[in-house]
Every structure is written in C-alpha cells, then in structure tokens.
Amino acid sequence: MLKRLAVLFAMVAAMVALVGVGPAAAAGPAVLGGGSGIIVGGEAMCTLTTIGHDGAGRLVGITAGHCGEPGMAITSSHNEEAGIVGHMVSKSTQWDYAVIEFNPAKVVPVNRVGGVTITGIGAPANFPDIVCKEGLRTGNTCGITWGDLVQTNETWTQMCVIEGDSGSPVVRGTTLVGMVNAYVGFACIGPELGTNIDVIMADINARGGVGAGYRPI
Structure with missing residues (x-):
C-alpha cells in the first residue's frame, strides 16, 4: 500500500509540474x-x-x-x-x-514621459526663459536659459544633467526647443549645452x- 501511495504521489507531482510548464509570455512593446x-x-x-x-x-x-x-x-x-x-x-x-x-x-x-510633455516644435529659448528636461539619469530638472549662441546654434541653460542624459528633450512649456548634448565644467553645476531643435530639423529635412x-x- 505504501508503495502504491508513493507512486500515486509521484504521478500527481509530475502532473502538477507539467501544468506549470508552458511557453514564456511574450514581452510587451x-x-x-x-x-x-x-x-x-x-x-x-x-x-x-x-x-x-x-x-x-x-x-x-x-x-x-x-x-x-x-x-x-x-x-x-x-x-x-x-x-x-x-x-x-x-x-x-x-x-x-x-x-x-x-x-x-x-x-x-x-x-x-515623466514631467515632460511635447506637443510641438519651436524656436530656441532665450534669457530669462525657464526650460525643463526629462533624462535617463537625473529625471525632470529645470533651469534658467542663459542664451542662444547664434554662431553655433546652441543654447546654454542651468539645468542639471549628467552622463546618460544626452539626448534629453529641452522644453519650454510643452514646446520642444532643443536637446541636451553636454555640460560645461562640473555635472549639475556648470551650464548645460544643447543643440537647438530647429537647426536639427532643418538639417534632417535638407x-x-x-x-x-x-x-x-
């Protein structure tokens, strides 16, 4: 009797294991x-x-x-x-x-994404506009715009950025005005330097x- 019970338990355990086996769920987009x-x-x-x-x-x-x-x-x-x-x-x-x-x-x-919504593309920010960004490393940060460097088509701001934030959208309200490319001096202390989005779009179209x-x- 004990041997029969042992065999029965083994069969039940095997069936339970088989029920739990199946194809892995596909990852969503x-x-x-x-x-x-x-x-x-x-x-x-x-x-x-x-x-x-x-x-x-x-x-x-x-x-x-x-x-x-x-x-x-x-x-x-x-x-x-x-x-x-x-x-x-x-x-x-x-x-x-x-x-x-x-x-x-x-x-x-x-x-x-996070604290940034993009509803359109616009001209560069200028002093003393407040702009914000959403980045992989530092999330949502904002700061004053120091100015558009017309000769280089770049804009300096005082947003906190570090490595990994490269490419972050720079927005004025919900208007995309630039992208994060670098910082000057020390991360989150020195100014952020980014390319103006109108220049990027013009180049892509050309x-x-x-x-x-x-x-x-």
Missing part, C-alpha cells in the same frame, strides 16, 4: 517618448529626444549623435525584454544628433531620407 531611456549598441545609455512620424509615415526618433553610430541597435532601458526596437540610421557630427527608425510593432509612442518631414506624436 516598449513605451517610448521624449525623455525615455534608451540603450544604443548594447552599451551606451542615452535619452530619446522625441518620437513621431516622418513624411513617409515611418516611426522615427532623435537622440544625441555621440551616443552611437548608424546601424547600431536600440533597446529600451526600462523594457529590455522587448528586445531590439529600432536602429540608428544616420547622424550628424556637426550638430551632434542621430535619427532612429523604430519598429512600430515593438514600440508604443507617447508624447509624455538631407532627406529617414526623418525628413518629421512631426512629433
């Missing part, structure tokens, strides 16, 4: 917008500036050019299980931006191809 953290080429941690569609209807985004090179895969820092969600397709060393083409089956685009005719979500 990555939710991405201006301010989302991205991983470029499996290594570089950066921030997405904006996401939307170009004139051909492709789902595209922008980040800082120094984050990687064309051809590199893009994954979401908050949903790596989604796998590769896009690839960097082009970059500008002069203006330090890069264009990303996303797989629409892998991405849910949004216009709000080049043509992926990204031309871009409009944010």
Whole structure:
C-alpha cells in the first residue's frame, strides 16, 4: 500500500509540474517618448529626444549623435525584454544628433514621459526663459536659459544633467526647443549645452531620407 501511495504521489507531482510548464509570455512593446531611456549598441545609455512620424509615415526618433553610430541597435532601458526596437540610421557630427527608425510593432509612442510633455516644435529659448528636461539619469530638472549662441546654434541653460542624459528633450512649456548634448565644467553645476531643435530639423529635412518631414506624436 505504501508503495502504491508513493507512486500515486509521484504521478500527481509530475502532473502538477507539467501544468506549470508552458511557453514564456511574450514581452510587451516598449513605451517610448521624449525623455525615455534608451540603450544604443548594447552599451551606451542615452535619452530619446522625441518620437513621431516622418513624411513617409515611418516611426522615427532623435537622440544625441555621440551616443552611437548608424546601424547600431536600440533597446529600451526600462523594457529590455522587448528586445531590439529600432536602429540608428544616420547622424550628424556637426550638430551632434542621430535619427532612429523604430519598429512600430515593438514600440508604443507617447508624447509624455515623466514631467515632460511635447506637443510641438519651436524656436530656441532665450534669457530669462525657464526650460525643463526629462533624462535617463537625473529625471525632470529645470533651469534658467542663459542664451542662444547664434554662431553655433546652441543654447546654454542651468539645468542639471549628467552622463546618460544626452539626448534629453529641452522644453519650454510643452514646446520642444532643443536637446541636451553636454555640460560645461562640473555635472549639475556648470551650464548645460544643447543643440537647438530647429537647426536639427532643418538639417534632417535638407538631407532627406529617414526623418525628413518629421512631426512629433
């Protein structure tokens, strides 16, 4: 009798184990917008500036050019299980931006991430405008605009940024006016330096191809 019970228990345990075995649930798509953290080429941690569609209807985004090179895969820092969600397709060393083409089956685009909402693209901020950014490393920070360096098409602000915030959207209200590219001196002490978004858009349109005719979500 004891042997029969032991065999019966073993059979029940095996059946329970089999019931619990099945294919792993597929990871959902990555939710991405201006301010989302991205991983470029499996290594570089950066921030997405904006996401939307170009004139051909492709789902595209922008980040800082120094984050990687064309051809590199893009994954979401908050949903790596989604796998590769896009690839960097082009970059500008002069203006330090890069264009990303996303797989629409892998991405849910949004216009709000954290404390930043993007409803449109506008002219550069000027002193004493207050601008804000949403970044992978330091989240939502704001600061005064020191000025637009017309000769370089860049703007200095007093927002806190560190490594990983590269590419962060710079907004005045809900208008995208620039991207974070660097800081001067010491992180979160020295001024932030970023490229004006109107210059980036003009360059993308002049080049043509992926990204031309871009409009944010």
